[in-house]
Amino acid sequence: MHTCIYCRKEKTDEDFSLEHVIPQCLGGALAPDELKTRDVCEKCNNDLGLFVDASFEKNWFVSQQLQVNARAQFNPSNPKAIPLVCMGPCELDVPGILQTEVCESWLGPFGEQVYWVRPHDEKLYWYGGGNPRTTKSVESRAYFMFSINSSKNAKKHGVRSFNHTFSAVGWVEQRETQL
Numbered sequence: 001m002h003t004c005i006y007c008r009k010e011k012t013d014e015d016f017s018l019e020h021v022i023p024q025c026l027g028g029a030l031a032p033d034e035l036k037t038r039d040v041c042e043k044c045n046n047d048l049g050l051f052v053d054a055s056f057e058k059n060w061f062v063s064q065q066l067q068v069n070a071r072a073q074f075n076p077s078n079p080k081a082i083p084l085v086c087m088g089p090c091e092l093d094v095p096g097i098l099q100t101e102v103c104e105s106w107l108g109p110f111g112e113q114v115y116w117v118r119p120h121d122e123k124l125y126w127y128g129g130g131n132p133r134t135t136k137s138v139e140s141r142a143y144f145m146f147s148i149n150s151s152k153n154a155k156k157h158g159v160r161s162f163n164h165t166f167s168a169v170g171w172v173e174q175r176e177t178q179l
Contacts, residue, residue: 004041006048017042023053026066050133058086058128067109079157081164082109086128090115094143104128106165111147112158116140116166142166 001010019040020028028035040048056062063085070082090105094117097103106114118140121131129135144162 002039004044005037005039006044007041009041011041015041015043017045019045019048023056055128060085060087071109079160081161082157084108084114084161084165088128102130108144108147108158109161110158112162113145113147114142114162114165115145116142 001012002016003010004016016038017040019037020031021035021037022028022031057066063083066083067085070080074080074082085107087105087107089102092103092105092115094103094115097117100120101117102120104116104118106116108114116129118130118135119138121134123131130138130140142162144159146158
C-alpha cells in the first residue's frame with residue numbers, strides 16, 4: 001500500500017497507473033522515465049487526463065502548435081492524423097439543432113470546416129468538446145466541409161484527421177453528402 005500524490009489516499013499497488021508529468025499530447029510518452037511516475041492512482045490519473053490535459057490540448061494556442069508540429073513530422077508513406085483545432089462554440093444555425101444542443105466549430109489541417117453539434121452541458125459549458133465522461137455515450141453529429149482549395153491529398157488527410165478526432169468521441173457513422 002502507498003499514497004497517491006494527488007488525492008493523498010492510501011491504495012493498493014493495483015490501483016496505481018503510469019502518470020506522464022509531461023502530457024502525452026506534448027510528447028510525454030517519449031519523455032525520459034524521470035518524467036513519469038507510478039505514484040498516482042488510476043482515478044486521479046484519468047481525471048487529470050480528461051479535465052486538465054484534454055482542456056490544455058484544446059486551447060487554441062496549444063492546438064495550433066500541435067498542428068504545426070504534426071505537419072513538420074508528417075510522413076506521406078506512413079501518414080498520421082493531423083490534429084483538428086477546436087475554435088469553440090459558434091452561432092451557426094445548423095438545421096435541426098435543438099435548444100439543448102451546442103454547435104462547436106473546429107478547423108481542419110487544410111482549412112476544412114468542421115461543425116460538431118452535441119448536447120449542451122450546463123456544468124461544463126466552457127469545456128471544448130463537452131463533458132469527457134459522457135461525450136462517448138450521447139448522440140451527436142459532425143459536419144465536415146472541404147475548403148475550396150483542398151487538393152485530393154488534402155481531402156484524404158483532412159478526412160483522416162476528422163475520423164481520428166470524432167472516432168475518439170464515439171462518432172463512428174459516416175455519411176457523405178454532396179451539396
